[in-house]
Amino acid sequence: MIDILIAILIGIILGTITGLIPGIHTNLVAVTMLTLSAFLLNFISPLLIAIIIISMAITNTFLDVIPTIFLGAPDSSTALAVLPGHRYLLDGKGYEAVILTIIGSLGSLILTIILIPLITPLIGKIYPLLEDYIPYILILVSVSLILREKISKSFAFIIFLLAGILGIITLTMPNLEEPLFPLLSGLFGTSTLLISLNSQTILPQQKTTYPKLNKKTTIKSLSTSVLVGSVASFLPGLGPSQAAIIGTQVYRKINLSGFLILIGGLNTVNMVISFATLYIISRARNGAVVTVSKILTEFQIQHLILFLAISLIAGGIATFLAINLAKTFSNTITKVNYQTLVLIIIALIMLLVLLISGFIGFLVLLTGTFIGILPSVKNIGKNHLMGCLLLPIILFFLI
Amino acid sequence: MDENSLYKLALVTSLTGLLILFTISESIEIKQYKISEINKKLLNKQIQVQGTITRITETPGLFIFDMKDKSGTITAILFKEENINITSNQKIQAEGKVIQYKNKLELEISKIII
Numbered sequence: 001m002i003d004i005l006i007a008i009l010i011g012i013i014l015g016t017i018t019g020l021i022p023g024i025h026t027n028l029v030a031v032t033m034l035t036l037s038a039f040l041l042n043f044i045s046p047l048l049i050a051i052i053i054i055s056m057a058i059t060n061t062f063l064d065v066i067p068t069i070f071l072g073a074p075d076s077s078t079a080l081a082v083l084p085g086h087r088y089l090l091d092g093k094g095y096e097a098v099i100l101t102i103i104g105s106l107g108s109l110i111l112t113i114i115l116i117p118l119i120t121p122l123i124g125k126i127y128p129l130l131e132d133y134i135p136y137i138l139i140l141v142s143v144s145l146i147l148r149e150k151i152s153k154s155f156a157f158i159i160f161l162l163a164g165i166l167g168i169i170t171l172t173m174p175n176l177e178e179p180l181f182p183l184l185s186g187l188f189g190t191s192t193l194l195i196s197l198n199s200q201t202i203l204p205q206q207k208t209t210y211p212k213l214n215k216k217t218t219i220k221s222l223s224t225s226v227l228v229g230s231v232a233s234f235l236p237g238l239g240p241s242q243a244a245i246i247g248t249q250v251y252r253k254i255n256l257s258g259f260l261i262l263i264g265g266l267n268t269v270n271m272v273i274s275f276a277t278l279y280i281i282s283r284a285r286n287g288a289v290v291t292v293s294k295i296l297t298e299f300q301i302q303h304l305i306l307f308l309a310i311s312l313i314a315g316g317i318a319t320f321l322a323i324n325l326a327k328t329f330s331n332t333i334t335k336v337n338y339q340t341l342v343l344i345i346i347a348l349i350m351l352l353v354l355l356i357s358g359f360i361g362f363l364v365l366l367t368g369t370f371i372g373i374l375p376s377v378k379n380i381g382k383n384h385l386m387g388c389l390l391l392p393i394i395l396f397f398l399i
Numbered sequence: 400m401d402e403n404s405l406y407k408l409a410l411v412t413s414l415t416g417l418l419i420l421f422t423i424s425e426s427i428e429i430k431q432y433k434i435s436e437i438n439k440k441l442l443n444k445q446i447q448v449q450g451t452i453t454r455i456t457e458t459p460g461l462f463i464f465d466m467k468d469k470s471g472t473i474t475a476i477l478f479k480e481e482n483i484n485i486t487s488n489q490k491i492q493a494e495g496k497v498i499q500y501k502n503k504l505e506l507e508i509s510k511i512i513i
Contacts (some may be wrong), residue, residue, distance in 0.1 A: 001421070001424050004424060005419065036446065041492060041512070042449075045431060046512075051429070099402075099405070102405070103405065106405070106408060106409060106412065109412070110412060156500075179453055204436075210402045221414050224500060297512070298510075302423055305419065305423055306420070307425075308416075308419070309415065309416045309417075309419035309420040309423070311416070312412050312413065312415055312416025312419070313412075313413050313416035313417055313420065314413075314416075315412055315413075316409040316410060316411075316412035316413025317409075317413055317415075317417065319405065319406075319408075319409035319412075320406065320409055323402070323405070323406075
């Protein structure tokens with residue numbers, strides 16, 4: 001028992017570190033642990049390694065919004081939160097933005113676990129029905145994404161295509177480590193930072209007031225994230241970001257605070273449902289679960305219950321950590337000159353990309369940054385840049 | 400909802416998780432033992448041991464071999480359900496049931512990691 005608790009604690013610490021450092025995705029750590037597992041198994045059992053990974057992955061989904069909102073440096077699951085997060089930050093409400101995503105993460109975690117006895121049998125029934133239609137669902141999502149752009153549909157389409165082509169090139173590039181990191185950092189991160197650098201932004205004093213919540217928005221966002229998150233997580237090729245696009249189509253008129261709750265929720269639901277997916281249809285849908293499935297030779301109902309219990313423990317503790325870390329970030333970020341800070345972050349992202357993904361990754365980051373600046377030229381939504389993930393997946397299924 | 404209720408909700412969530420964990424931990428944990436620690440109290444229980452294979456005897460349906468760690472040696476039985484190849488001096492981690500055969504304790508392996 002005590003060894004399980006220690007494993008959960010180690011997972012939470014690792015999840016906090018991977019959550020706070022931009023570019024170190026849980027997948028990277030999970031795969032590293034898989035490589036090390038032959039060595040680690042000399043000291044601890046496969047189950048404990050799995051527990052560390054699960055607890056790390058859940059903690060990570062609570063904390064990865066902090067660098068996304070305060071530094072504009074996202075990972076694949078939070079890319080769409082950069083813009084609303086940044087807007088909150090420039091209003092002096094970075095803390096509120098983090099709280100909103102935390103409410104999303106914790107709320108939908110609780111909802112998902114309450115509903116999981118209903119969701120799991122449904123996955124087994126719906127999966128075979130939807131399996132063949134995934135590319136068409138994605139095409140529908142992409143078309144509706146572009147058609148809903150009010151300012152310029154053709155420009156939105158061009159941006160979708162450009163990002164899509166960059167995505168195809170990046171994701172098919174051999175020997176490129178962590179391709180999503182330079183791709184998404186460029187499209188969503190550094191481009192946003194450069195624009196705010198150019199507009200001579202002064203970062204206002206950050207308040208740490210609790211956001212005013214609209215009950216209806218909160219409930220609607222939470223239920224959308226559980227609904228869309230569950231469906232998206234057991235289908236291949238759909239991550240939290242694609243789910244967020246589908247979510248906003250389902251939800252329709254979503255406001256910024258609702259969107260932040262949705263992003264936080266989807267991120268966590270996606271992770272929790274992927275455990276159920278492994279149990280029901282024996283499919284691993286993300287790096288953490290792939291590693292767990294390779295380490296554990298069997299995955300039974302008691303493993304699923306164990307993982308859900310761990311998710312609750314880690315989720316609760318991660319909420320405490322995220323709130324307090326967000327306060328620390330809020331209080332320190334205005335003490336530094338914003339222009340200098342932005343330059344430091346851009347340099348940091350460039351350095352991390354060079355270290356993790358090498359020179360080719362660096363070129364991807366540069367190209368992505370230029371494409372990422374384009375939407376703001378005509379003031380259209382940045383979500384068309386999600387073509388970088390949608391287009392490659394659609395083509396992957398059709399070809 | 401204010402910050403305090405969010406804290407409370409987080410606390411309740413963690414405690415619920417802990418409660419579930421306590422309830423199921425007995426059924427999930429397969430404890431690892433040193434070979435010398437295997438005694439009659441563990442009879443018919445699932446345990447895990449790590450060790451090196453020595454002295455393999457192969458029959459059409461099963462392997463019988465000795466597993467050795469720093470603390471001692473135990474005879475292990477592995478049914479050939481799939482294509483498994485084991486050789487002498489291989490380091491393995493095995494999970495299985497402690498059984499009694501001719502007044503001697505043996506390990507009936509259900510899972511083996513080479």
